[in-house]
Amino acid sequence: MKWFFVLSLCLFGTSFGAETSAQSSGLLAKGTDSETPWYRIESGVEGPTFLLVGGMHGNEPAGAIAAGQIRHWPIVKGTLIVIPRANHLALDVKQRRFPGLSDDAGDLNRHFPRTGAEEKTLSPLAAEIWDFSKAIEPDWVVDLHEGFAVNRQNPKSVGSTILCDATDETLPLFEHSLAAVNASVDAPENLFRLLSNSRTANGSLVRASMDRLGATGAIFETTYTDQTLGVRVRQHRLMMHRLLTNLGMIENKPDDLIFENPETKVTNIGIYVGPGVGGFGPASLQETFTNLPDEFTSRIIGPVEVQNNSITQFDVLIFPGGSGGKQAAGLGERGRKNVRDFVHDGGSYLGICAGCYLACENFPWSLKILDAKTKSSKWRRGKEVLELGFTDAGKRIMKTDRDAAPVKYQNGPVMEPAESPDIPDFETLAIFNTEVALNKTPEGIQKGSPAILAGHYGKGRVIGISPHPEQTEGLTHLAPELIRWATTPGTADSTGLSR
Ligand SMILES: [Zn+2]
Known part of the structure; x- marks a missing residue:
């Protein structure tokens, strides 16, 4: 660094x-x-x-x-x-x-x-x-x-x-x-x-x-x-x-x-590193944000800060890879409610892999802030480099001209719309162009399904990322771009991102 x-x-x-x-x-x-x-x-x-x-x-x-x-x-x-x-x-x-x-x-x-x-x-x-x-x-x-x-x-x-x-x-x-x-x-x-x-x-x-x-x-x-x-x-x-x-x-x-001097004008990000978080995601995210000091601060937090509701000091919460179920258990009922309230009141949520499972709609423990559900209960699809295909909305929001890019994938969720009446529909910013289906997981369901999703919950924005661009060389700029979009007022409304 x-x-x-x-x-x-x-x-x-x-x-x-x-x-x-x-x-x-x-x-x-x-x-x-x-x-x-x-x-x-x-x-x-x-x-x-x-x-x-x-x-x-x-x-x-x-x-x-x-x-x-x-x-x-x-x-x-x-x-x-x-x-x-x-x-x-x-x-x-x-x-x-x-x-x-x-x-x-x-x-x-x-x-x-x-x-x-x-x-x-x-x-x-x-x-x-x-x-x-x-x-x-x-x-x-x-x-x-x-x-x-x-x-x-x-x-x-x-x-x-x-x-x-x-x-x-x-x-x-x-x-x-x-x-x-x-x-x-x-x-x-x-x-x-x-x-x-x-x-x-x-x-x-x-x-x-x-x-x-x-x-x-x-x-x-x-x-x-x-x-x-x-x-x-x-x-x-x-x-x-x-x-x-x-x-x-x-x-x-x-x-x-007292995480942050209230006079700073940067975007304050809390990165959750509690039970159920593993791998190198938090470190690479911190490095990415540390290299943009005029724009972002990032702070590692654990379950107590979420349960105490100290998270209201942040503009954005990131839930990295690991296990969504274990993250949910570590947060407890109270922590999960605080995260939902944080987003509902206008905070931004970025969930990567496990954090994306955590955001979605269909688990007893999930936050239900993203109108997406997993297509299969069999999640151990494997770890491989897959191809990400950017949609037009994705290209605009993530400021890329590329149609596709290789991305690290590690058992992230394969999703479809949950059609919940309580959560606004998400928009797809990128899809999987290729797939992996090891360990008797269903074939044919991943290719073409959403890989990066953007939605709303209350006044806040929710981004779900199934693969790991934050740990993929050449794609580490995606997380800051998505956060720039999520924290810029007026770039989206409840009908989606197309305007
Ligand atoms: Zn020592």
Whole structure:
């Protein structure tokens, strides 16, 4: 991913108080492969300087995503500085270390000056981050990580812990963060632990900052095994939210009600990554939208945000691939109602593969916001590259001159009109020109049937995509084009899209 980022300083008034906060950003390791942005939010009110880091380890995405969300939080006291994707080379390949390097040589979080040793960093990126940290003179340094197992169940991992070396003064603050995250954990065996005399790893940024900069430091750890990304991102957010609230740096509002500065003019997208979501769809969607920063923001969310109805902050909800039935079960009755209400009140819905099953009409658990039903109960048709044929409406809306294009297909729904009296008819934007029919699924029903559908539900627009253009080279622009259409008022009415 390339970051086109220019050092910029923009001023904006916050909507909660007379103070004006200033936001600036820049690049670390500028011009190198490791180039990664930092963001600084100054409240204008004297208070702590807080450095928050995510993405030190590339196989621990929740911290990077949470830090990317937290940098949008309105700061009312002190200064928050965020490096959300410290090691983006490792994040891009989803590995702990720099690509091609093993052991501590590849581990960015072992590259900082060691306790008692001379002040030495072990990679150019670590040197940049360390110089940057020294210049900031942080009072606080918190680094967001993930472990492979819950520490309470398996002490070999530090998953689901707060690692710190607390003093009498800071211990209650960390205990508060612990209580805040544990209030969200249902299973007793998954509860977080506070490891208050942890001596964080020698060579880590947090330990170096405590040793040499006099900062209060901590590492917050979620657990990446058996917990969905949306849940883990929220856990990080809950710990940080309580800590920044206790420091007076943010106002005491619920953590999931501050996804986005209300003054931004971009289209805010929530990408659901809860139970029933799998594969690479969410990551490719986030990359697509991240590369269009003037137009879109995208936030990973889980079932709690849907059930709490925090989704009203978004313009668009995306339900990616996986299992429609499991997504529905994870959302629960209340979550499903909130999604229906969101669309009915004017929000846009984009469902891809499983998310398209979820939108349709004919399952007990489906949302019934798209007037389409599946032609057969046998869904395991196979995974293959099929040909997508664009209709005239599809060409216009998705701004393509092509008649057809190859597209990745993975057991997506094969649909026909459901003719429900309660849902307006959909229009077909693309059909399947070819088909796959493995595992004794019926032959002949997929070719010619709708592959991309657009409809209405209440005031909102609903798009269902059976295949995976978001994961198909050459078609990743379709999702942004469809969202542009769905969020532009007056481009459609209840009779369809033809005017
Ligand atoms: Zn880590």
